[in-house]
Amino acid sequence: MSTVLTINPGSSSLQAHLVSGDTERVLDQMHVEAPPDSEEAAAELRKLLFRVGDRELTAVAHRLVHGGEAVRAPTVVTDELVRALDPVAALAPLHVPRTLALLAKLRGHLSGVPHVLCPDTAFHNGLSDLATTYPLPAEWRQRFGLRRYGFHGLSYAHAVRRVAAMTGVGEDRLSLLLAHLGGGCSVCAYRDGRSVDTSMGFTPLEGVPMSKRSGSIDPGLLLHLLEKGLTREQLSEGLYRQSGLLGLSDGRSGDTRELVAAARDGDPAADLALRVFAHRVARELAAAATSLYRVDALVFTGEIGWDQPELREAITARLGQLGVRPAVADNREDDGPVHTEGVPVLVVKPREELQLCRDALTVV
DSSP, rough: OOEEEEEOOOOEEEEEEEETTTEEEEEEEEEESSSSSHHHHHHHHHHHHHHHHHOOEHHHEESOOTTTOOOSSSOOOOHHHHHHGGGGGGGGGTHHHHHHHHHHHHHHHTTTTTTEEEEGGGGGGOOHHHHEEEOHHHHHHHHTTTTOOOHHHHHHHHHHHHHHHHHOGGGGGGGEEEEEESSSSSEEEETEEEEEESOOOTTTSSSSOOOOOOOOOOHOOOOOOOOTTOOHHHHHHHHHHHHHHHHHHHTOOOOOOOOOOOOOTTTTHHHHHHHHHHHHHHHOOOOOOOOGGGGGGEEHHHHHHHHHHHHHHHHHHHHEEEEEEEOOOOOOOSSSSEEEEOOEEEEEEOHHHHHHHHHHHHHH
Protein backbone atom coordinates (compact mmCIF):
# COMPACT_ATOMS: atom_id res chain seq x y z
CA MET A 1 0.00 0.00 0.00
CA SER A 2 1.38 3.41 -0.98
CA THR A 3 0.85 6.41 1.31
CA VAL A 4 1.89 9.93 0.39
CA LEU A 5 2.11 13.01 2.59
CA THR A 6 1.26 16.05 0.46
CA ILE A 7 2.39 19.57 1.38
CA ASN A 8 0.58 22.47 -0.27
CA PRO A 9 1.71 25.93 0.88
CA GLY A 10 -0.33 28.83 -0.47
CA SER A 11 0.46 32.52 -0.21
CA SER A 12 -1.51 32.79 3.04
CA SER A 13 -2.42 29.22 3.97
CA LEU A 14 -0.98 25.76 4.46
CA GLN A 15 -2.61 22.44 3.64
CA ALA A 16 -1.21 18.97 4.24
CA HIS A 17 -2.89 15.64 3.52
CA LEU A 18 -2.05 12.02 4.12
CA VAL A 19 -3.33 10.26 1.00
CA SER A 20 -3.68 6.60 0.14
CA GLY A 21 -2.19 6.21 -3.32
CA ASP A 22 -4.11 3.01 -3.93
CA THR A 23 -7.60 4.38 -3.24
CA GLU A 24 -6.97 8.15 -3.57
CA ARG A 25 -8.56 8.51 -0.15
CA VAL A 26 -7.50 11.17 2.35
CA LEU A 27 -6.52 9.45 5.59
CA ASP A 28 -5.72 12.57 7.60
CA GLN A 29 -5.28 16.27 6.92
CA MET A 30 -4.69 19.77 8.21
CA HIS A 31 -5.61 23.18 6.79
CA VAL A 32 -4.77 26.48 8.41
CA GLU A 33 -5.52 29.98 7.12
CA ALA A 34 -2.20 31.46 8.11
CA PRO A 35 1.10 32.05 6.28
CA PRO A 36 2.98 28.75 5.80
CA ASP A 37 5.99 30.12 7.68
CA SER A 38 3.90 31.25 10.68
CA GLU A 39 4.03 29.58 14.08
CA GLU A 40 0.32 28.77 13.80
CA ALA A 41 0.91 26.80 10.60
CA ALA A 42 3.99 25.10 12.06
CA ALA A 43 2.03 24.02 15.14
CA GLU A 44 -0.74 22.44 13.07
CA LEU A 45 1.78 20.66 10.86
CA ARG A 46 3.56 19.26 13.93
CA LYS A 47 0.23 17.84 15.14
CA LEU A 48 -0.31 16.09 11.80
CA LEU A 49 3.22 14.70 11.79
CA PHE A 50 2.67 13.38 15.31
CA ARG A 51 -0.49 11.61 14.13
CA VAL A 52 1.39 10.17 11.16
CA GLY A 53 3.88 8.81 13.66
CA ASP A 54 5.68 5.69 12.51
CA ARG A 55 3.38 5.07 9.56
CA GLU A 56 5.46 4.03 6.55
CA LEU A 57 5.36 6.76 3.91
CA THR A 58 6.04 6.11 0.23
CA ALA A 59 6.87 9.76 -0.45
CA VAL A 60 6.38 13.35 0.61
CA ALA A 61 5.00 15.44 -2.26
CA HIS A 62 5.57 19.19 -2.19
CA ARG A 63 3.62 21.60 -4.38
CA LEU A 64 6.09 23.89 -6.14
CA VAL A 65 4.32 26.87 -7.70
CA HIS A 66 7.17 27.83 -10.04
CA GLY A 67 9.71 25.27 -11.25
CA GLY A 68 11.30 27.53 -13.85
CA GLU A 69 13.75 25.66 -16.04
CA ALA A 70 15.11 23.77 -13.02
CA VAL A 71 12.06 21.55 -12.38
CA ARG A 72 9.98 20.84 -15.48
CA ALA A 73 8.29 17.68 -14.14
CA PRO A 74 7.80 15.92 -10.77
CA THR A 75 11.33 15.28 -9.49
CA VAL A 76 12.89 13.62 -6.47
CA VAL A 77 14.63 16.24 -4.34
CA THR A 78 18.42 16.44 -4.09
CA ASP A 79 20.64 19.12 -2.56
CA GLU A 80 21.73 20.10 -6.05
CA LEU A 81 18.12 20.54 -7.16
CA VAL A 82 17.36 22.77 -4.18
CA ARG A 83 20.33 24.99 -5.02
CA ALA A 84 19.13 25.24 -8.62
CA LEU A 85 15.84 26.69 -7.39
CA ASP A 86 17.42 29.67 -5.63
CA PRO A 87 17.11 31.93 -8.73
CA VAL A 88 13.49 30.82 -9.25
CA ALA A 89 12.38 31.95 -5.79
CA ALA A 90 12.23 35.60 -6.84
CA LEU A 91 9.76 34.76 -9.64
CA ALA A 92 7.09 33.60 -7.16
CA PRO A 93 8.01 35.44 -3.94
CA LEU A 94 4.75 34.60 -2.16
CA HIS A 95 5.23 30.87 -2.68
CA VAL A 96 8.64 29.42 -3.58
CA PRO A 97 10.69 30.73 -0.61
CA ARG A 98 8.13 29.28 1.80
CA THR A 99 8.05 25.99 -0.08
CA LEU A 100 11.83 25.69 0.14
CA ALA A 101 11.80 26.53 3.85
CA LEU A 102 9.18 23.85 4.54
CA LEU A 103 11.06 21.41 2.34
CA ALA A 104 14.26 21.90 4.34
CA LYS A 105 12.46 21.29 7.64
CA LEU A 106 10.59 18.22 6.45
CA ARG A 107 13.63 16.67 4.79
CA GLY A 108 15.27 16.86 8.20
CA HIS A 109 12.25 15.45 10.03
CA LEU A 110 11.45 12.75 7.45
CA SER A 111 14.93 12.01 6.19
CA GLY A 112 14.29 8.37 5.28
CA VAL A 113 11.50 9.17 2.83
CA PRO A 114 11.91 10.43 -0.77
CA HIS A 115 10.69 13.99 -1.17
CA VAL A 116 9.25 14.97 -4.55
CA LEU A 117 8.80 18.48 -5.93
CA CYS A 118 5.67 18.69 -8.08
CA PRO A 119 5.67 21.93 -10.11
CA ASP A 120 2.46 23.72 -11.06
CA THR A 121 4.24 24.74 -14.25
CA ALA A 122 4.64 21.15 -15.52
CA PHE A 123 1.07 20.98 -16.87
CA HIS A 124 1.90 23.75 -19.33
CA ASN A 125 5.17 22.28 -20.64
CA GLY A 126 3.55 21.57 -24.00
CA LEU A 127 2.71 25.20 -24.73
CA SER A 128 3.82 26.26 -28.21
CA ASP A 129 6.11 29.15 -29.02
CA LEU A 130 3.00 31.14 -29.91
CA ALA A 131 1.81 30.91 -26.31
CA THR A 132 5.16 31.22 -24.52
CA THR A 133 6.98 33.99 -26.40
CA TYR A 134 6.84 37.58 -25.17
CA PRO A 135 7.09 40.37 -27.78
CA LEU A 136 10.33 41.63 -26.25
CA PRO A 137 13.83 42.08 -27.67
CA ALA A 138 15.38 38.70 -28.48
CA GLU A 139 18.50 39.61 -26.52
CA TRP A 140 16.40 40.14 -23.37
CA ARG A 141 14.50 36.89 -23.85
CA GLN A 142 17.70 34.90 -24.26
CA ARG A 143 19.77 36.65 -21.61
CA PHE A 144 17.13 36.59 -18.87
CA GLY A 145 15.19 33.48 -19.89
CA LEU A 146 11.99 35.43 -20.43
CA ARG A 147 9.05 33.24 -21.45
CA ARG A 148 5.56 32.40 -20.32
CA TYR A 149 5.23 29.35 -18.05
CA GLY A 150 1.66 29.12 -16.77
CA PHE A 151 0.58 27.98 -13.31
CA HIS A 152 -2.16 26.15 -11.33
CA GLY A 153 -1.18 23.01 -13.24
CA LEU A 154 -1.94 20.59 -10.40
CA SER A 155 -5.47 21.97 -10.14
CA TYR A 156 -5.99 21.87 -13.91
CA ALA A 157 -4.65 18.32 -14.21
CA HIS A 158 -7.11 17.09 -11.58
CA ALA A 159 -10.00 19.00 -13.16
CA VAL A 160 -9.31 17.52 -16.61
CA ARG A 161 -9.12 14.04 -15.12
CA ARG A 162 -12.46 14.54 -13.35
CA VAL A 163 -14.15 15.87 -16.50
CA ALA A 164 -12.90 12.84 -18.44
CA ALA A 165 -14.32 10.54 -15.78
CA MET A 166 -17.68 12.35 -15.68
CA THR A 167 -18.15 12.56 -19.45
CA GLY A 168 -16.55 9.30 -20.52
CA VAL A 169 -14.44 11.22 -23.05
CA GLY A 170 -10.69 10.55 -23.04
CA GLU A 171 -8.46 13.37 -21.83
CA ASP A 172 -6.75 13.52 -25.22
CA ARG A 173 -10.10 14.13 -26.93
CA LEU A 174 -11.44 16.87 -24.65
CA SER A 175 -11.48 20.53 -25.64
CA LEU A 176 -12.00 22.65 -22.53
CA LEU A 177 -11.98 26.14 -21.15
CA LEU A 178 -10.88 26.01 -17.51
CA ALA A 179 -10.87 28.68 -14.82
CA HIS A 180 -9.01 28.22 -11.54
CA LEU A 181 -10.38 30.95 -9.27
CA GLY A 182 -9.11 31.23 -5.72
CA GLY A 183 -6.52 33.32 -3.90
CA GLY A 184 -4.64 33.13 -7.20
CA CYS A 185 -6.62 33.05 -10.43
CA SER A 186 -5.96 31.98 -14.00
CA VAL A 187 -7.67 30.49 -17.04
CA CYS A 188 -6.50 27.77 -19.40
CA ALA A 189 -7.36 26.40 -22.83
CA TYR A 190 -6.92 22.62 -23.08
CA ARG A 191 -7.09 20.36 -26.14
CA ASP A 192 -5.36 17.32 -27.65
CA GLY A 193 -4.27 16.18 -24.20
CA ARG A 194 -2.36 19.32 -23.22
CA SER A 195 -2.58 22.95 -22.19
CA VAL A 196 -2.44 25.17 -25.27
CA ASP A 197 -2.85 28.61 -23.67
CA THR A 198 -3.11 30.15 -20.23
CA SER A 199 -3.37 33.60 -18.67
CA MET A 200 -0.43 33.51 -16.25
CA GLY A 201 3.05 33.95 -17.66
CA PHE A 202 6.63 34.44 -16.43
CA THR A 203 5.32 34.88 -12.88
CA PRO A 204 1.98 34.19 -11.12
CA LEU A 205 1.26 37.94 -11.30
CA GLU A 206 0.09 38.03 -14.93
CA GLY A 207 -3.50 37.59 -16.06
CA VAL A 208 -6.80 38.21 -14.30
CA PRO A 209 -7.19 40.10 -10.98
CA MET A 210 -6.83 37.88 -7.93
CA SER A 211 -7.57 38.15 -4.23
CA LYS A 212 -4.69 40.53 -3.54
CA ARG A 213 -2.61 40.35 -6.74
CA SER A 214 -3.20 42.81 -9.55
CA GLY A 215 -3.08 40.59 -12.60
CA SER A 216 -1.97 42.20 -15.85
CA ILE A 217 -1.31 45.94 -15.72
CA ASP A 218 -0.23 48.35 -18.46
CA PRO A 219 3.60 48.26 -18.23
CA GLY A 220 3.64 51.96 -19.07
CA LEU A 221 1.65 52.58 -15.89
CA LEU A 222 4.29 50.76 -13.85
CA LEU A 223 7.08 52.79 -15.45
CA HIS A 224 5.09 55.92 -14.64
CA LEU A 225 4.83 54.94 -10.96
CA LEU A 226 8.58 54.32 -10.79
CA GLU A 227 9.21 57.72 -12.36
CA LYS A 228 6.88 59.26 -9.76
CA GLY A 229 9.09 57.94 -6.97
CA LEU A 230 7.67 54.58 -5.93
CA THR A 231 10.45 52.20 -4.97
CA ARG A 232 10.75 48.68 -6.34
CA GLU A 233 9.77 47.36 -2.90
CA GLN A 234 6.65 49.56 -2.76
CA LEU A 235 5.67 48.50 -6.25
CA SER A 236 6.11 44.81 -5.43
CA GLU A 237 4.15 45.13 -2.19
CA GLY A 238 1.32 46.92 -3.96
CA LEU A 239 1.08 44.52 -6.89
CA TYR A 240 1.34 41.31 -4.85
CA ARG A 241 -0.47 42.18 -1.61
CA GLN A 242 -2.65 45.28 -1.95
CA SER A 243 -4.26 44.98 -5.38
CA GLY A 244 -6.82 42.66 -6.97
CA LEU A 245 -10.16 42.37 -5.18
CA LEU A 246 -8.65 43.95 -2.07
CA GLY A 247 -7.54 47.05 -3.96
CA LEU A 248 -10.70 47.27 -6.06
CA SER A 249 -12.85 47.22 -2.91
CA ASP A 250 -10.91 50.13 -1.36
CA GLY A 251 -9.18 47.76 1.04
CA ARG A 252 -12.37 46.16 2.36
CA SER A 253 -11.52 42.52 1.55
CA GLY A 254 -9.94 40.14 -0.92
CA ASP A 255 -12.51 37.46 0.05
CA THR A 256 -15.37 37.13 -2.45
CA ARG A 257 -17.73 35.87 0.27
CA GLU A 258 -17.36 39.13 2.17
CA LEU A 259 -17.59 41.18 -1.01
CA VAL A 260 -20.77 39.46 -2.21
CA ALA A 261 -22.42 40.17 1.15
CA ALA A 262 -21.19 43.78 1.14
CA ALA A 263 -22.40 44.36 -2.42
CA ARG A 264 -25.86 43.09 -1.44
CA ASP A 265 -25.83 45.63 1.38
CA GLY A 266 -25.15 48.41 -1.09
CA ASP A 267 -21.38 48.86 -0.87
CA PRO A 268 -20.44 50.41 -4.25
CA ALA A 269 -16.72 49.53 -3.97
CA ALA A 270 -17.49 45.85 -3.28
CA ASP A 271 -19.93 45.82 -6.20
CA LEU A 272 -17.34 47.37 -8.51
CA ALA A 273 -14.70 44.84 -7.39
CA LEU A 274 -16.94 41.91 -8.26
CA ARG A 275 -18.01 43.36 -11.60
CA VAL A 276 -14.43 44.14 -12.66
CA PHE A 277 -13.34 40.65 -11.60
CA ALA A 278 -16.16 38.95 -13.57
CA HIS A 279 -15.47 41.13 -16.61
CA ARG A 280 -11.75 40.39 -16.63
CA VAL A 281 -12.18 36.63 -16.12
CA ALA A 282 -14.79 36.44 -18.88
CA ARG A 283 -12.57 38.46 -21.22
CA GLU A 284 -9.63 36.14 -20.55
CA LEU A 285 -11.78 33.04 -21.12
CA ALA A 286 -13.01 34.45 -24.41
CA ALA A 287 -9.41 35.13 -25.46
CA ALA A 288 -8.34 31.60 -24.48
CA ALA A 289 -11.17 30.17 -26.60
CA THR A 290 -9.33 31.34 -29.72
CA SER A 291 -6.85 28.52 -29.07
CA LEU A 292 -9.60 25.88 -29.30
CA TYR A 293 -11.43 24.41 -32.29
CA ARG A 294 -14.54 23.93 -30.18
CA VAL A 295 -15.57 24.21 -26.51
CA ASP A 296 -16.81 20.94 -25.03
CA ALA A 297 -17.29 22.49 -21.59
CA LEU A 298 -16.42 25.44 -19.38
CA VAL A 299 -14.96 24.16 -16.12
CA PHE A 300 -14.69 26.14 -12.87
CA THR A 301 -12.39 25.04 -10.07
CA GLY A 302 -10.48 26.65 -7.20
CA GLU A 303 -12.16 27.83 -4.00
CA ILE A 304 -14.06 30.66 -5.71
CA GLY A 305 -14.86 28.64 -8.81
CA TRP A 306 -16.23 25.79 -6.70
CA ASP A 307 -17.99 27.71 -3.97
CA GLN A 308 -19.04 31.16 -5.27
CA PRO A 309 -22.10 30.74 -7.53
CA GLU A 310 -22.71 34.48 -7.83
CA LEU A 311 -19.41 34.95 -9.62
CA ARG A 312 -19.89 31.89 -11.84
CA GLU A 313 -23.21 33.39 -12.94
CA ALA A 314 -21.69 36.84 -13.52
CA ILE A 315 -18.85 35.38 -15.59
CA THR A 316 -20.96 33.02 -17.70
CA ALA A 317 -23.50 35.81 -18.38
CA ARG A 318 -20.74 37.55 -20.37
CA LEU A 319 -19.90 34.54 -22.57
CA GLY A 320 -23.01 34.18 -24.71
CA GLN A 321 -20.96 34.59 -27.89
CA LEU A 322 -19.24 31.27 -27.05
CA GLY A 323 -22.55 29.46 -26.61
CA VAL A 324 -22.32 29.63 -22.82
CA ARG A 325 -25.54 30.38 -20.94
CA PRO A 326 -25.61 31.94 -17.45
CA ALA A 327 -24.89 29.21 -14.90
CA VAL A 328 -27.43 28.56 -12.17
CA ALA A 329 -26.50 30.52 -9.05
CA ASP A 330 -26.35 27.46 -6.82
CA ASN A 331 -23.73 25.05 -5.49
CA ARG A 332 -23.31 21.30 -5.75
CA GLU A 333 -22.10 18.86 -3.14
CA ASP A 334 -20.04 16.96 -5.71
CA ASP A 335 -18.35 17.54 -9.06
CA GLY A 336 -20.67 18.00 -12.01
CA PRO A 337 -22.71 20.39 -14.16
CA VAL A 338 -24.34 23.59 -12.96
CA HIS A 339 -25.74 24.24 -16.43
CA THR A 340 -26.17 21.93 -19.42
CA GLU A 341 -27.99 24.13 -21.93
CA GLY A 342 -25.61 25.24 -24.67
CA VAL A 343 -21.97 24.69 -23.68
CA PRO A 344 -22.03 22.68 -20.42
CA VAL A 345 -20.74 24.53 -17.36
CA LEU A 346 -19.08 22.17 -14.86
CA VAL A 347 -17.63 22.65 -11.40
CA VAL A 348 -14.82 20.55 -9.98
CA LYS A 349 -13.79 20.75 -6.35
CA PRO A 350 -10.08 21.65 -6.05
CA ARG A 351 -8.22 18.52 -4.93
CA GLU A 352 -4.56 19.34 -5.51
CA GLU A 353 -3.60 16.81 -2.84
CA LEU A 354 -4.81 13.95 -5.06
CA GLN A 355 -2.82 15.20 -8.03
CA LEU A 356 0.26 15.69 -5.82
CA CYS A 357 -0.06 12.08 -4.70
CA ARG A 358 -0.40 10.82 -8.29
CA ASP A 359 2.54 12.91 -9.53
CA ALA A 360 4.82 11.80 -6.70
CA LEU A 361 4.04 8.14 -7.28
CA THR A 362 5.00 8.45 -10.96
CA VAL A 363 8.62 9.08 -9.97
CA VAL A 364 9.00 7.03 -6.76
